[in-house]
Amino acid sequence: MTVIAPPACCPSSFLQGNLVPQGSTVLLCLHGDIDVDTTDHLAHLFAHATAGTPGDVVVDLAGVDFLGAAGVRALLIHAEDLDRRHLRLQVVNPRPLIHEVLRIGGVPVTDTAETLPCP
Incomplete structure (x- = not known):
């Protein structure tokens, strides 16, 4: 597991x-x-996540407390970027309210991912 520190911004x-x-x-x-x-x-x-030899990215949202419109847009942009490279973005484990925000925003949620759960 790699913990990524926030950028200087x-x-x-x-x-x-x-x-x-x-x-x-x-x-x-x-x-x-x-x-x-x-x-x-x-x-x-x-x-x-996509540096080096990129593969599919699974985003686990179990620990996300709030998802605003800018966050939905960012997920869509990253999904489109991966799609252009013939890779997938899978969003998993959102809380019920976050799941509804994703549904309204057009971000598909995967029921199960081919990964182990977050530590």
Whole structure:
């Protein structure tokens, strides 16, 4: 597991992320809020998740307390970026309210992922 520190742009970010490589897939475990104040950090986390030999990215939202419109947009942008590279973004384990926000925003949620759960 790799803990990724927030970039210089947002050192006191309310979003924390851990990367857990699992074969050709990277599990990105998020904790905190995903909103306009944390999307730069989310982009930073995705850059680390897809660096080197990128594979599919599974984003575990079990630890996310708040998801704003900017966060939904950021997830869609990262999904489109991976799709252009013939890779997948899977979103798993959102809390019920977060799940509803994702549904309204058009972000598909995967019921089960081919990864181990976040530590």
